[in-house]
Amino acid sequence: MLRTVERKILSYLKTSYRGSYIDIGSVVGSSDKIWTLSLNQQSTETPIVLLHGLGAGVALWVFNLDSLAKHRPVYAIDLLGFGRSSRPNFSSDAKEAEDQLVRSVESWRRETQLDKFVLLGHSMGGFLAASYAIKHPERVKHLILADPWGFPEKPSEVVQKRNIPLWVKAIAYVVQPLNPLWAVRFAGPFGQWLIETTRPDIIRKFSPILKEEPSLISQYIHQCNAQTPSGESAFHAMMQGFGWAKNPMMKRIDQIDSSVPITFIYGSRSWIDNTSGEAIKQIRSNSYVNIQVINGAGHHVYLDKSDIFNRYVQDACLLSDKYPKLSNGDEVKLATEIAQSNESEPAESAVEANNNKTAST
Secondary structure, eight states, X not given: OHHHHHHHHHTXXXXXXXXXXXXXXXXXXSSEEEEEEEEOTTOOSOOEEEEOOTTXXXXXXXXXXXXXXXXXXXXXXXXXXXXXXXXXXXXXXXXXXXXXXXXXXXXXXXXXXXXXXXXXXXXXXHHHHHHHHHHOGGGEEEEEEESOXXXXXXXXXXXXXXXXXXHHHHHHHHHTTSOTTHHHHHTGGGHHHHHHHHOXXXXXXXXXXXXXXXXXXXXXXXXXXXSOOHHHHHHHHHBSSTTOXXXXXXXXXXXXXXXXXXXXXXXXXXXXXXXXXXXXXXXXXXXXXXXEEETTOXXXXXXXXXXXXXXXXXXXXXXHHHOSSOOTTHHHHHHHHHHHHSOSSOOOOTTTTXXXXXXXX
8 A cells, every 4th residue: 555655646756766675684674675766867966865754755755856856866765664665673772773774774875886975864864864974974975954853952841941731741751652653553544534634734735746636645654654663663762752862963963074065954934943053063163064944944844845945955966066075164155156057947846747747666
């Protein structure tokens, strides 16, 4: 069912794609496989690799794949434990669970024989992308973090500072040992209805594409999360309360090699604290750190304002292609140059491809 609904969503792409399982061996389980979408593989430009957030999968990039694949190879993967990838048992230790996920990405890279690439991660995927860049800086040509989770430290007495009713605190305490998306599985066949009821905003975001089949997204999210919550358990091990990481990235961001350029893309209406980006810019004073905040976008910044998001990502890729060594202060000068060289027409999107379906697997 997950495969079927994924194909239906991706049929709205204009760019042809290839779907395949990459066997990464016994990284966590006995024989782990990562589901991978590949687009424009024939291009000789630097590839871009996409890492999704919690509870998501490759099909949620449908607003971005056409545009990003216009000039370079694109690889979108279901992280190990999510989507159509293998679902092994991760460690319950936060550091080891994080290391296991990072090792799975590196094993995938070796198997796909990618040398150097732009790495883009959203939310939890941004946290893992930063962790990967710490361990394998020689592979990351540009690190793009879209509303990344897990960067700031958890504020002290955060619960006391909020006016939360006692009964809500009690329920939160009871469900704390459970995985974040436990209710989707607990609801059984009503899981899709639960998603549509609690997150109608997600369904609306895809309405420009899925006008005839608006329920495809809720079906997809349900099928992604109705299975064994393997990757979700890894996230649960890494989190300290849903909004923070036990090992926040701010404590380690200085370990990323100074030669790795970083672009942050935040949504102005997101619940993610975007002050981390400014703090990191101060910490990495000798490195290239560019911060973009998209007005009107929420946490799903890649969906809310996809055209603007895609343009920022393309600009970051073009800069790294043209200038192998970016440094602090370059963003203003180079942004002007990129703006002058950008094509006048907007990037192609899946919306434009609604009546021109050419997807293949």
